Amino acid sequence: TQLLEQSPQFLSIQEGENLTVYCNSSSVFSSLQWYRQEPGEGPVLLVTVVTGGEVKKLKRLTFQFGDARKDSSLHITAAQPGDTGLYLCATYSGAGSYQLTFGKGTKLSVIP
Amino acid sequence: DSGVTQTPKHLITATGQRVTLRCSPRSGDLSVYWYQQSLDQGLQFLIHYYNGEERAKGNILERFSAQQFPDLHSELNLSSLELGDSALYFCASSVDPGGGREAFFGQGTRLTVV
Numbered sequence: 001t002q003l004l005e006q007s008p009q010f011l012s013i014q015e016g017e018n019l020t021v022y023c024n025s026s027s028v029f030s031s032l033q034w035y036r037q038e039p040g041e042g043p044v045l046l047v048t049v050v051t052g053g054e055v056k057k058l059k060r061l062t063f064q065f066g067d068a069r070k071d072s073s074l075h076i077t078a079a080q081p082g083d084t085g086l087y088l089c090a091t092y093s094g095a096g097s098y099q100l101t102f103g104k105g106t107k108l109s110v111i112p
Numbered sequence: 113d114s115g116v117t118q119t120p121k122h123l124i125t126a127t128g129q130r131v132t133l134r135c136s137p138r139s140g141d142l143s144v145y146w147y148q149q150s151l152d153q154g155l156q157f158l159i160h161y162y163n164g165e166e167r168a169k170g171n172i173l174e175r176f177s178a179q180q181f182p183d184l185h186s187e188l189n190l191s192s193l194e195l196g197d198s199a200l201y202f203c204a205s206s207v208d209p210g211g212g213r214e215a216f217f218g219q220g221t222r223l224t225v226v
Contacts, residue, residue, distance in 0.1 A: 033214075042114065042202050042217025043155070088155065090215075098168035098209045100145055104154035 003027075004089055004103035012109040016078050021106040023089030024071045030092060032072050034063055037086040037105070046074075079110045115139065116205050118218035126226055130191040133221045137184055137205030143167075144186040145206075145215060146178055150199040161186055162209040193225045 005024045013019055023032065031050045035043035047056050049065035049072060056063045060083075062075040076083055088105040092098070115138035125131055137144050146158040157170035161180035172178075175193075180186040190197060200222050204215040 040219070042116075042204070042219055044114070044217070045214045048214070094168055096167065096209070098160050098162070099157055099170060100160075100204070100215055101157055102147075102155040 004091065004101060006087075006089060006103035006106050008106060009104070010107050010109075012111065013079055015080060015110055015112050018075065018077050019079055019108070020073050020075045021087055021108070022071065022073050023103055025091070027070065027093075029065075029069045029072075030097060032065060032069075033090045034072070034074055035088045035090060035102075037088060038084075043086075043088055043102075076108075079108075081110045081112050084108055084110050114216040114218065116203060116216050116218035118201075118203050118221050120221060121219065122222045122224075124224045124226060125193060127193055127195060129193050129225075130189065131193065131223065133188040133190070133201050133203075133223075135186045135188070135203030135205075135218060137186070137203075138216055141205035141207050141216070142184065143206045143209045143213075144180055144184070145204040146186070146188050147202040147204065148199045149202060149220070155202070158188070160209065167209055190223070195225050198223055198225045 033048045034046045037043040047063045052067045052069045054065040060077045064073045086105045090102045117136040119134045142163045144161045148156045158172040160168040178188045200220045202220045204217045206213040206215045
């Protein structure tokens with residue numbers, strides 16, 4: 001099973017600030033997904049990255065996949081209170097890639 | 113609304129008891145995944161079924177079992193419950209197994225063992 005390490009574990013920032021959270025592994029990712037989970041809800045997919053060096057943008061969110069496909073980052077510009085939540089990275093691993101494994105996540109609080 | 117339905121939403125039971133959690137996947141999805149989420153462990157993968165067959169097993173306790181029925185709904189059975197089994201249990205579905213497919217999550221069942 002591929003281990004995913006996310007940092008920081010907690011992040012509390014003021015509205016309007018920028019932030020970056022990270023997801024790393026000692027193994028190469030076949031692909032990597034970022035999910036956001038709000039309290040009382042299940043995770044919701046934000047993006048899937050597949051190619052090394054790939055950059056994807058979703059409004060104020062920018063996702064980057066490392067060239068070696070062992071790391072990824074999520075950058076949020078001008079954070080808003082609605083960005084508050086748990087940000088999780090995940091990858092399919094194991095024999096046949098049937099196991100969707102998650103990191104422990106970064107809990108983001110954006111203070112108005 | 114993800115299209116994945118989990119019941120019940122909340123469950124309170126005593127130690128030593130047995131409970132069944134139910135999951136109905138999105139229409140057309142053949143894969144069902146079960147996860148346990150606790151504060152200190154994050155989202156832990158338990159088991160994956162595809163079209164009625166078990167395809168992957170995570171750190172699922174022997175006291176826990178699951179199955180996927182011909183109509184594709186799935187049940188997670190938890191027995192001889194302990195206080196430490198208190199957690200959120202999520203089910204997710206996808207159209208086919210693995211390969212970077214998006215997994216759609218239900219709202220979870222909050223299990224409290226007292």
